[in-house]
Amino acid sequence: MRKVYLYSSLGNQLQEFVPVVPGKVSIYVCGPTVYNDPHIGNFRPVIVFDAWRRLFKRLGYEVTFVSNYTDVDDKIINRAKELGISEKELTESVIAEFRRLTDEVGSLQPDITPKPTEYMEQMISYIDDLVKNGSAYEAEGDVYFRTNSDEQYGELSGNTVAKLVSGARIEVNSQKESPVDFALWKKTEEGIKWNTPFGVGRPGWHTECCVMISSIFHNNGGYIDIHGGGFDLKFPHHENEIAQSRAHNHNGLAKYWLHNGFINIDDEKMSKSLGNVVLAKDVVKEYGGMPFRLMVLNTHYRAPLTFSAETIAEAQKTYMKIQTAYKQAEVALQLADVDLSSLVPNNQDKFFEELCNDLNTPNAIAELLAELKRLNQALRTNPLDKETLGESFANVKDYLNVLGIRVKKTPLNEENKALYREYQAAKKAKDFERSDVIRAKLIEKGIL
Numbered sequence: 001m002r003k004v005y006l007y008s009s010l011g012n013q014l015q016e017f018v019p020v021v022p023g024k025v026s027i028y029v030c031g032p033t034v035y036n037d038p039h040i041g042n043f044r045p046v047i048v049f050d051a052w053r054r055l056f057k058r059l060g061y062e063v064t065f066v067s068n069y070t071d072v073d074d075k076i077i078n079r080a081k082e083l084g085i086s087e088k089e090l091t092e093s094v095i096a097e098f099r100r101l102t103d104e105v106g107s108l109q110p111d112i113t114p115k116p117t118e119y120m121e122q123m124i125s126y127i128d129d130l131v132k133n134g135s136a137y138e139a140e141g142d143v144y145f146r147t148n149s150d151e152q153y154g155e156l157s158g159n160t161v162a163k164l165v166s167g168a169r170i171e172v173n174s175q176k177e178s179p180v181d182f183a184l185w186k187k188t189e190e191g192i193k194w195n196t197p198f199g200v201g202r203p204g205w206h207t208e209c210c211v212m213i214s215s216i217f218h219n220n221g222g223y224i225d226i227h228g229g230g231f232d233l234k235f236p237h238h239e240n241e242i243a244q245s246r247a248h249n250h251n252g253l254a255k256y257w258l259h260n261g262f263i264n265i266d267d268e269k270m271s272k273s274l275g276n277v278v279l280a281k282d283v284v285k286e287y288g289g290m291p292f293r294l295m296v297l298n299t300h301y302r303a304p305l306t307f308s309a310e311t312i313a314e315a316q317k318t319y320m321k322i323q324t325a326y327k328q329a330e331v332a333l334q335l336a337d338v339d340l341s342s343l344v345p346n347n348q349d350k351f352f353e354e355l356c357n358d359l360n361t362p363n364a365i366a367e368l369l370a371e372l373k374r375l376n377q378a379l380r381t382n383p384l385d386k387e388t389l390g391e392s393f394a395n396v397k398d399y400l401n402v403l404g405i406r407v408k409k410t411p412l413n414e415e416n417k418a419l420y421r422e423y424q425a426a427k428k429a430k431d432f433e434r435s436d437v438i439r440a441k442l443i444e445k446g447i448l
Contacts, residue, residue: 002059004356006226007302009234009257010156014358020225020255025061027053028213028254030229030237031113033070034094035079040278040292040307041230041263041270042098043105047293048260048301048359049228050107050404055355058402067110068212069095071117072202077191087192091115101280104289106404114212116203117192123203123211124196126248127184131198135247139175141187141199145206147180150243156257157235182206182240206240214249227254234259260301266308278307290406291315297361297403318369322400325372326407328379329393331447334412335420336386343394351399361403368399410447420447 004017019025029049032042046067053065071091080090095113102109116123127143130136135149147153147161154160161180168179183204185196193200203211214222222245227238238257245253262269265276283292295315299305333340351371354363375396378389400407412420423442426435442448 001061002352002356004055004059005358006256006258007358009238009259010252010254015256017225017256019061020220020223023060023062025056025063025226026217026220026224027063027065027226027228028209028217028224029065029067029110029227030209030233031067031069032094032098033073033075034091034098035073035075036094038094038098038101038280039270040280040283043101043280043292044260044263044296044301044305045228045230046102046107047105047296047404049258051297051301051355051361051402052226052228052258052359053108054402054404055359058398059356064112064217065108065110066112066114066213066216068114068116068209069098070205070208071095071115072192072208073205074191080191097281101284101289104284105280106290106293106406108404112216114216116208116212119208119212119215120194120203122215123207124194126211126214126244127203127207128197130184130244130247133247135244136184137177138198141201142175142183143185143198144176144181145184145240145244145247146177147182147243148178150246152246153243154239155252156242157239159235159239182236184244206237207244209237210241210244210248210253213253214245221251222249222253223251224254226256226258228258228260231259231261261299261304263305263307265306267306270307283307283312287312287316288319291319293404294319294365298365300362301359318365319405322368322372322396322405323407325375325379326393326396326400327410329375329389329396330410331412331420332379332384333386333390333393334410335417336384338386338390340393343390343397345394345398346391348395348398351395355402364399364403368396368403371395371399408446412447416442416445416447 005014006017007014027049029045032038053063056063076087076091080087099109131138131143136143136145164180184207185198185201185203187199187201193202213224217224242252245251264270265278268274268276270276291312295311296305351364351367354360354367371392375392378385378392419438419441423435423438426438439448
C-alpha cells in the first residue's frame with residue numbers, strides 16, 4: 001500500500017499516515033450549523049475531505065467517514081422564530097438542501113451524519129463525568145470546563161491558558177472561575193431544551209462533537225485517525241474538543257488534525273459584514289456543481305482560495321474539455337467493439353504520488369490534463385490505436401473517480417452503434433443532408 005503524507009495542525013508538520021487500526025481509516029469532519037442556506041465556504045471541507053476519503057478508499061483502506069449536522073444552536077432558535085416554524089422544521093429543510101448540494105458538487109454522502117439532538121443522553125452523561133472527575137463545575141444551571149485542568153491546553157493552536165488569561169477581559173458578574181473556561185451546558189428558557197441534573201438547558205457546541213465521536217467510535221476508545229474542518233475551527237472549537245477528550249477518555253480525540261483554508265471573494269474575505277456572501281445553491285445553479293468542484297480542487301486545500309468570475313469560468317472551460325474528450329474516447333472505443341469494463345489503468349505513479357503528498361490536487365489535476373492530451377492524441381490515430389486509447393481512457397476514468405469529478409456516460413447499444421457508423425459513412429461520402437439528419441438524432445440521444 002502506498003505511503004500517504006499529510007500536514008497535521010497538531011505539530012504543524014508533514015507526517016506519514018499510520019492508521020490507529022491497520023487497514024482502516026476513521027474520519028470526522030465538522031459539519032454545518034443548519035439554520036440558513038449554506039454558502040460556498042461550507043462546501044470547501046465537503047469537497048476537500050471527500051477527496052481524502054476517495055483517495056484512502058482507492059488505496060485499499062476501509063474508510064468510515066462521519067460528518068455532523070449541528071441542530072442545536074442560538075442561531076437556529078432565532079431563525080426559526082423569524083420564520084414562524086419549529087426548530088425541527090428549519091433544521092430538516094436545511095439538511096435536505098445541504099444533502100442535495102453535496103450530491104451536486106460530486107461528494108459522497110457521509111457514512112454517518114449524527115445530530116446532537118440524537119445524542120443528548122450521552123452528552124448529559126459525558127458532562128456529568130467531567131463534573132465528577134473535577135474537570136468541570138456547575139454554576140447556577142450552567143456547566144463550565146476548567147481549562148487550567150488540562151496542562152497541555154493550547155497544544156493544537158498555541159493558545160495556552162497563560163496567554164489567554166493575560167489577554168482576557170474582566171467579565172462582570174460571571175459565574176466562571178476563570179474567564180477562559182468554556183461552557184459545556186447552557187441554562188436556557190427558550191428553544192429546545194432538556195432536563196438534566198444541572199438544570200434545564202442545552203449542550204455547548206464544543207461538547208457535541210466530542211460526544212458523538214466518542215459514541216460512534218467507542219470501539220477505539222473515542223480515538224480516531226483524522227479530525228477535519230475549516231481553519232477557523234482550529235481555535236477554540238477543536239482545541240476545546242481535545243481538552244475535553246483528554247479529561248474524559250484520556251486521549252487527544254484524533255491522531256491527525258487537518259484544516260482547510262478559507263474561500264475569498266475576489267481576494268476579499270467572505271463575510272456578512274462585507275455583504276459578499278455567495279450561496280452554494282446560486283453557484284451550482286449558474287455554473288454547475290462540477291466546475292465548482294474543479295475550482296476548489298485546483299487550489300491546495302490548506303491555501304486560501306479565490307472565487308471570482310475568472311476562476312469559475314476557467315473551471316467551466318476545463319470541465320468542458322474533460323467531458324468532451326471523455327465522451328469522444330468512450331464512443332470511439334465502443335464503436336471499435338472494445339469492452340470498456342476490461343480496460344485496466346497503467347503508469348499512474350505521478351498522479352497518486354501527488355495526491356499522497358498531502359493531497360496535492362492542483363498537481364494531480366495537471367496530471368489528469370496531461371493524460372487527456374495523450375487521450376486526444378490517441379483519438380487522432382488512423383487506424384485507431386485501440387490499445388493506447390483504452391489504457392489512457394482507463395487512467396482518465398480512474399483519475400476522475402478519485403477526484404470526484406463526474407462526467408456523463410455514453411453507453412452505446414447496437415442500434416446506436418449502427419446509427420453512428422451510418423453518420424460517419426454519410427460524412428465520408430459528403431452526403432451532408434443525410435449526415436445532418438443523423439447528427440440531429442445522435443445529439444438528441446446524447447451521443448454527440
